[in-house]
Amino acid sequence: MKIYAVRLIKGMDLKVEIERIAMAEQIKAGVILSSVGCVSKTRFRVADGVSIKEIKKNMEIISLNGTISSKGVHIHISCSDQEGISFGGHLVEGNIVNTTCELVIGILEDYKFDRSMDLNTGYEELTLSKNQV
Structure with a gap:
């Protein structure tokens, strides 16, 4: 596994930056290993698969995980507010x-992640393959 680490700064959009990194580094298969930081606004899709929640206040990132490739990302986020109440779901832009945000990505050099439409879910879902040795 190869490691890519970066510090994102104030004003950057988490999803946009992760997608930019995936393209710039030509990541074929990656996972988020660690993410520590805070956001001034959070947006996520909730479990109904449609609704977007937006919270415009300072929140601590307590979890960010998912799969990354230049073909697409699938990331979930959890954040907590000043009272320690947690919110989270599917990461969207915003x-x-x-x-x-201190972000560490593990690049899985033996794998390739892709995305293709799954008619059962209605989403572009992960397809993976292992490189031949």
Whole structure:
């Protein structure tokens, strides 16, 4: 596994930056290993698969995980507010870094992630293959 680490700064959009990294680094298969930071606005799709929630206040990122490739990303986020109440779901554009986000991505050199439409779910779902040795 190869490691890619970066510090995102105030004003950056988490999803946009992760997608930019995936394209710039030509990541064929990757996973988020660690993410520590905070956002001033968070947006996520909830479990109904349609509704988007937006919270415009400072939140701590307590979890960010998912799969990454230049063919697409699938990431979930959890954040907590000043009272420690947690919110989360499927990461969409609009999660704006407040002060910092320390992001570590593991690049799986033996795999290739792709996305293709799954008629059963209605979403572009992960397809994976292992490189031949």
